[in-house]
Amino acid sequence: MSIPEAGGEALQLLGRVPGLGxxxxxASAVLLAMSPTRMAVWDRWANKSLKAIGRKPKGLRHxxxxxxxxVVDLVDAMQESTxxxxxxxxxxxxxxxxxxxxxxxxxxxxxxxxxx
Numbered sequence: 001m002s003i004p005e006a007g008g009e010a011l012q013l014l015g016r017v018p019g020l021g022x023x024x025x026x027a028s029a030v031l032l033a034m035s036p037t038r039m040a041v042w043d044r045w046a047n048k049s050l051k052a053i054g055r056k057p058k059g060l061r062h063x064x065x066x067x068x069x070x071v072v073d074l075v076d077a078m079q080e081s082t083x084x085x086x087x088x089x090x091x092x093x094x095x096x097x098x099x100x101x102x103x104x105x106x107x108x109x110x111x112x113x114x115x116x
Contacts, residue, residue: 003038003072003089007031008065024064032090040071040093045100052099052106053113 001009007028014020014027021027024042031039040046042064050056050070057066071089078087099105 004065004068006035007039007068008062010034011064028064032093036090037088040068040089041097042067042093043097045098046093046096048100049096049106049109052109055113 010031011024011027014030015024017027019026020030023044025044028039028042032041046067047056050067055070057063057070059066068089071092074092075087075089078092099109
């Protein structure tokens with residue numbers, strides 16, 4: 001099963017657990033703890049970064065699955081530019097997290113997205 005499919009299904013199941021519904025940030029953190037090399041955390045900072053590059057996940061029902069599809073695309077792009085290690089989804093979500101908190105980095109992302 002692909003990372004996006006597995007994550008989407010797992011998040012739907014976790015959403016039924018009291019305290020893990022809502023926007024998905026806490027449930028996605030639980031998924032990351034359960035599968036640290038395959039999952040990524042969805043939060044407002046990742047959302048802000050992806051919006052800056054025009055890659056924000058669509059819809060609410062399958063948002064986490066759509067988010068993981070974007071993350072996997074970004075993992076593949078990052079992997080093409082490095083031979084030093086295997087890039088995992090967690091690295092992408094951390095980059096999105098940090099970028100989302102830094103207006104200067106977000107501006108650079110917007111410019112880069114406009115160029116491509």
